[in-house]
Each structure stands twice: as C-alpha cells, then as structure tokens.
Amino acid sequence: MDIKNRIRDLRKEQHLTQSEFAEKIGMGQAGLSAIEQGIRNITERNIMLICERFNVRREWLEKGIEPIYKETINSVLDEACKELNLDHIEKQFLAAYLAVPEETRQHFKTSLKQILENYHVINEEKIETVTVQSNHKLTTEEKRQIMNEKFDAEEKKSSLQADVNKKMA
Structure with a gap:
C-alpha cells in the first residue's frame, strides 16, 4: 500500500468526505482527489498537516510502518493505569x-x-518505640532520648505543616 491509499484509508476511517478532509489540511477537494488517485504528489506541508491534524505517525503515512497513531498522554496514561x-x-x-x-x-x-x-518520621518513631519497649526496660537516658526525638519530630511536623499550608494558600 502506498501513501495515496493510506491517505484515502485514513480519511474513510475518520468518516470524512474528500472536501472535509481537504479542508482540515488547507487544500481543496480536487487537490486531495488528485493525490488519492496518484495524479498529483503530496507536498511536505500536506504530510506535516495530516500528521498533526489526525495524530498519525509520519513513518506510517510515508512508509506504512505501524503503529498508525502517535501516542498521546491519554494513551500512555491508560497503559500505565492498566499496568499498575x-x-x-x-x-x-x-x-x-x-x-x-x-x-x-x-x-x-x-x-x-x-x-x-513527615509520614516516614512518624512511622519510624512508632516502630522504634514499640521495638525498644518490647525488648527491655528503658533507662532514664533512653527515655530522655526518646522524648527528645518525639519533640523534634513534632516540631518538624508542625513546621512542615505550616510550610504546606503556606504553599497551598
């Protein structure tokens, strides 16, 4: 299949008349008809416009190399959503x-x-506290260290929350 047939097939797939298709790429119906019949060669400008307006790959239009359509953000998102x-x-x-x-x-x-x-700090704090409490009795120094870590985590959490609120406002 050559370029003239791919143009015709694309137009038909899009359910467009020659006039409608030609209008979308800035040419007249007679010019498109001549291209589809192989009487006239397609211009570089028309190739670019067909690819742009109909989201087709240049490799497909010129050489028939599939896939036909360019990947769009929606097609990539659809594929990622399926995969994940x-x-x-x-x-x-x-x-x-x-x-x-x-x-x-x-x-x-x-x-x-x-x-x-912040979430990671909170989870680490809970895991560390549970582990320490289940293994042995805490010394005064260990209790002091845990309390200091908790205060530091709470200060960091408050500071982060204030930053987030400021940026969201």
Whole structure:
C-alpha cells in the first residue's frame, strides 16, 4: 500500500468526505482527489498537516510502518493505569497533575515530599518505640532520648505543616 491509499484509508476511517478532509489540511477537494488517485504528489506541508491534524505517525503515512497513531498522554496514561492496576480516581489525579504548569508541579512535589518525609518520621518513631519497649526496660537516658526525638519530630511536623499550608494558600 502506498501513501495515496493510506491517505484515502485514513480519511474513510475518520468518516470524512474528500472536501472535509481537504479542508482540515488547507487544500481543496480536487487537490486531495488528485493525490488519492496518484495524479498529483503530496507536498511536505500536506504530510506535516495530516500528521498533526489526525495524530498519525509520519513513518506510517510515508512508509506504512505501524503503529498508525502517535501516542498521546491519554494513551500512555491508560497503559500505565492498566499496568499498575490504578483506578479511575488515581488516573484522574495523574492526568490533573500532568495538566498543570511545570512550576505548579514543582510546588506540589515539594509539598508532597515534605508530607512523605513527615509520614516516614512518624512511622519510624512508632516502630522504634514499640521495638525498644518490647525488648527491655528503658533507662532514664533512653527515655530522655526518646522524648527528645518525639519533640523534634513534632516540631518538624508542625513546621512542615505550616510550610504546606503556606504553599497551598
């Protein structure tokens, strides 16, 4: 199959008349008809416009090398969600994240990192306390150290929360 047939097949797959397809790539119906019949060669400009407007890969249009369509963010997201077994809400979250400007994503990553670090500190504190308490009686120095660590963790948590609230405002 050559380029003229791929153009015709693409147009038919899109359920477009020659006039409608031609209009989308900035040419007349007679010109498109001539290309589909092999009377006229397609221009570089028309190749670029077909690829852009119909989201097809240039390799497919020129040489027939599949896949036909370019990957879009939605197709990549769909594949990732299947692979990772993510639900609809998680997919929406990822799509929304990817749709915001880079600067906003950077603020979000910073806030999320702080939240995760805070979560990690809290979990470590609980694990350490349980482990120490189950192994032996604490000395006064060990109790003092645990209390200091708890105070430090609470201060860090409060500071992080204040930073997150400030950035979210």
